[in-house]
Amino acid sequence: MIVVMSPRHTRAEREGVVRKVEEAGLRAQVTEGVERTVIGVIGDSHTKELLREGLEAMAGVESVVRILQPYKLVSREFHGGRDSTVWVRNVAIGGGRVVVIAGPCSVESPRQVIETARAVKLAGAQLLRGGAFKPRTSPYSFQGLEEDALKILAEVREATGLPIVTEAMDARQLELVVKYADMVQIGARNMQNYTLLRDVGRAGHPVLLKRGPSATVEELLLAAEYIMAEGNSNIVLCERGIRTFETYTRYTLDLTAVPVLKRLSHLPVIVDPCHGTGKWKLVTPMARAAVAAGADGLLVEVHPEPDRALSDGPQQLTPQNFAVMMQELDAIALAVGRRV
Numbered sequence: 001m002i003v004v005m006s007p008r009h010t011r012a013e014r015e016g017v018v019r020k021v022e023e024a025g026l027r028a029q030v031t032e033g034v035e036r037t038v039i040g041v042i043g044d045s046h047t048k049e050l051l052r053e054g055l056e057a058m059a060g061v062e063s064v065v066r067i068l069q070p071y072k073l074v075s076r077e078f079h080g081g082r083d084s085t086v087w088v089r090n091v092a093i094g095g096g097r098v099v100v101i102a103g104p105c106s107v108e109s110p111r112q113v114i115e116t117a118r119a120v121k122l123a124g125a126q127l128l129r130g131g132a133f134k135p136r137t138s139p140y141s142f143q144g145l146e147e148d149a150l151k152i153l154a155e156v157r158e159a160t161g162l163p164i165v166t167e168a169m170d171a172r173q174l175e176l177v178v179k180y181a182d183m184v185q186i187g188a189r190n191m192q193n194y195t196l197l198r199d200v201g202r203a204g205h206p207v208l209l210k211r212g213p214s215a216t217v218e219e220l221l222l223a224a225e226y227i228m229a230e231g232n233s234n235i236v237l238c239e240r241g242i243r244t245f246e247t248y249t250r251y252t253l254d255l256t257a258v259p260v261l262k263r264l265s266h267l268p269v270i271v272d273p274c275h276g277t278g279k280w281k282l283v284t285p286m287a288r289a290a291v292a293a294g295a296d297g298l299l300v301e302v303h304p305e306p307d308r309a310l311s312d313g314p315q316q317l318t319p320q321n322f323a324v325m326m327q328e329l330d331a332i333a334l335a336v337g338r339r340v
């Protein structure tokens with residue numbers, strides 16, 4: 001439920017609403033918009049319903065609106081209709097420039113990461129990625145360098161100034177990732193690991209939440225709701241391809257999800273055209289399409305020698321191809337009134 005304050009309400013009137021909500025044992029979340037201030041009311045539905053008429057009658061209140069969707073905090077209404085911005089150190093994701101996160105699928109060596117980081121930074125990337133704990137389909141595939149990889153990423157951040165994003169698959173890994181990294185990735189396979197979602201919600205660190213390969217848009221938003229319900233609103237959603245009958249591509253990149261998510265939620269939405277297609281030659285065309293569709297950013301895998309990569313070789317760009325992609329994105333962004 002949200003309380004929409006009238007345009008010229010006073011501070012005392014707003015505080016009165018918050019007090020009434022809290023006295024009923026509910027939580028109030030105030031969002032100040034340019035035109036409107038809204039107060040989100042969080043908690044038990046029955047208590048909210050009992051409170052509704054009383055709130056509607058209060059001075060300074062314009063209306064009280066029920067949120068009909070199952071997800072509440074992540075819904076666009078809850079944020080006064082505006083986009084939210086997620087800060088990862090000094091980088092803002094959402095509502096402005098198109099932000100590009102780039103780097104290898106897996107951290108393999110200090111040299112591989114520093115080389116890649118320097119190249120992607122030069123080409124305009126703003127955040128560095130690299131997997132330390134890898135969710136591999138086979139237990140016999142390379143599983144990641146774990147804490148050694150986190151140390152490499154942290155050193156490369158010192159050298160380049162690029163904030164780092166990396167995945168955690170369980171609570172123990174999360175503790176380590178939070179210690180070293182600036183943003184925690186919750187991978188596609190863990191999108192519905194509700195315990196992990198709660199943990200990352202409590203950790204408070206910015207989160208990159210990837211859509212599960214078989215998850216609907218609503219399930220993705222409910223996964224984000226788990227994180228936000230723990231008090232962490234620094235969430236970026238990521239479309240990374242879903243399972244369909246098509247086998248030519250690794251997954252089917254659902255670009256429709258971009259405008260749909262932007263309409264339903266205030267959270268920033270980025271696209272991963274690498275996992276979405278599985279083929280490096282398709283990455284740049286789909287990255288262009290993602291920006292044209294309104295994505296707030298991209299997640300792109302880049303490796304100095306994709307042929308020798310320990311994971312996801314066929315879908316990683318060389319630094320050269322990444323630079324070409326970035327130039328092309330500039331033109332697309334300009335055409336839709338954005339900048340990279």
Ligand code: PEP
Nearest residue numbers: 105187188189210240275
């Ligand atoms: C990754 O980003 O390297 C990764 C494993 O992604 P996903 O969870 O989308 O498969």
Ligand code: MN
Nearest residue numbers: 105301311312
């Ligand atoms: Mn990968």
